[in-house]
Amino acid sequence: MxxxxxxxxxxxxxxxxxxxxxxxxxxxxTIVARIETANDAFTxxxxxxxxxxxxxxxxxxxxxxxxxxxxLCKLPILDGAPMYSIARVEHHHHTICSKCGTIGxxxxxxxxxxxxxxGKEIDGDIVGHRMEIFITCNRCLGISKSGxxxx
Amino acid sequence: MxxxxxxxxxxxxxxxxxxxxxxxxxxxxTIVARIETANDAFTxxxxxxxxxxxxxxxxxxxxxxxxxxxxLCKLPILDGAPMYSIARVEHHHHTICSKCGTIGxxxxxxxxxxxxxxGKEIDGDIVGHRMEIFITCNRCLGISKSGxxxx
DNA sequence: TACGTTTCTGATACTTGATATCAATACGCG
DNA sequence: CGCGTATTGATATCAAGTATCAGAAACGTA
Ligand SMILES: [Mn+2]
Ligand SMILES: [Mn+2]
Ligand SMILES: [Zn+2]
Ligand SMILES: [Zn+2]
Numbered sequence: 001m002x003x004x005x006x007x008x009x010x011x012x013x014x015x016x017x018x019x020x021x022x023x024x025x026x027x028x029x030t031i032v033a034r035i036e037t038a039n040d041a042f043t044x045x046x047x048x049x050x051x052x053x054x055x056x057x058x059x060x061x062x063x064x065x066x067x068x069x070x071x072l073c074k075l076p077i078l079d080g081a082p083m084y085s086i087a088r089v090e091h092h093h094h095t096i097c098s099k100c101g102t103i104g105x106x107x108x109x110x111x112x113x114x115x116x117x118x119g120k121e122i123d124g125d126i127v128g129h130r131m132e133i134f135i136t137c138n139r140c141l142g143i144s145k146s147g148x149x150x151x
Numbered sequence: 152m153x154x155x156x157x158x159x160x161x162x163x164x165x166x167x168x169x170x171x172x173x174x175x176x177x178x179x180x181t182i183v184a185r186i187e188t189a190n191d192a193f194t195x196x197x198x199x200x201x202x203x204x205x206x207x208x209x210x211x212x213x214x215x216x217x218x219x220x221x222x223l224c225k226l227p228i229l230d231g232a233p234m235y236s237i238a239r240v241e242h243h244h245h246t247i248c249s250k251c252g253t254i255g256x257x258x259x260x261x262x263x264x265x266x267x268x269x270g271k272e273i274d275g276d277i278v279g280h281r282m283e284i285f286i287t288c289n290r291c292l293g294i295s296k297s298g299x300x301x302x
Numbered sequence: 303t304a305c306g307t308t309t310c311t312g313a314t315a316c317t318t319g320a321t322a323t324c325a326a327t328a329c330g331c332g
Numbered sequence: 333c334g335c336g337t338a339t340t341g342a343t344a345t346c347a348a349g350t351a352t353c354a355g356a357a358a359c360g361t362a
Pocket of ligand 3: 097098099100101102136137138139140
């Protein structure tokens with residue numbers, strides 16, 4: 001059962017923008033390329049730093065467009081700027097490594113089932129939910145086990 | 152089975168500060184009184200507005216102390232300043248009304264059970280979790296039903 | 303391809319939330 | 333009291349993010 005052929009759900013961010021009637025511009029392609037190649041959660045300011053030629057306003061605007069399009073998740077960080085990651089699945093939740101901040105995604109049907117059953121206990125109508133699991137990621141576990149430091 | 156006698160878990164915020172070795176000052180008593188009497192979720196800026204005589208720095212510092220003491224929950228709001236509420240139970244989750252922003256608290260053992268079972272599926276060690284349920288609260292439902300507007 | 307309309311861009315100024323500084327003040331212990 | 337330390341709050345500063353708006357780029361149309 002060779003499963004080397006992983007088929008990623010390829011999401012073309014620039015297409016997501018065009019689908020919303022937005023023009024395909026050089027600047028947007030630059031921003032989107034950075035997001036897609038790094039393929040990791042990021043903050044708006046990180047993007048600004050990585051793309052010195054691009055104005056901050058445009059970075060923030062483009063991110064907002066992508067979030068509105070549902071192509072990016074916006075994840076609140078308790079003590080800092082929100083992080084963004086490409087939305088690979090319709091509805092999902094996030095893991096956040098408390099050590100290094102790395103963000104992962106997961107789906108779990110039991111979580112959704114519990115949500116539905118909570119409807120009876122909760123006052124009002126449930127319109128959505130959010131959930132984050134804080135972890136120590138495998139890499140950080142490895143680091144702490146070996147006692148080695150990266151920085 | 153008359154259950155009119157609800158015994159609230161009375162939490163004395165000023166005591167929570169003293170227990171941490173902090174002094175009981177007039178300013179801290181003022182801040183804490185505002186939090187305890189309003190008895191509702193709030194932002195730091197709201198507190199500053201409600202307490203014109205108190206310096207912003209002190210408001211922010213006191214809130215931080217209370218969060219560190221575990222006496223206040225700090226709840227990230229995706230598009231805005233974090234909100235704080237008195238922590239009445241050890242571990243719990245929040246409901247947020249999408250219309251009016253009112254925050255509620257709840258505990259549910261099935262949520263915690265699901266969390267534990269997720270440990271097998273998640274890479275790394277789970278060290279915590281957070282969950283918010285977005286609702287339309289009963290008051291907002293009533294308002295929208297009657298079609299009346301408050302403002 | 304040239305044109306005209308509309309969208310987009312980015313420098314700049316501004317807003318908001320929050321922290322750093324530090325001289326003056328208040329606690330609280332003896 | 334009286335002293336040493338913690339606290340306070342005006343102020344400056346920082347950080348994230350938005351509003352403005354003149355010039356540039358996109359793109360439907362001819
Ligand atoms: Mn979910
Ligand atoms: Mn929980
Ligand atoms: Zn990690
Ligand atoms: Zn409501």
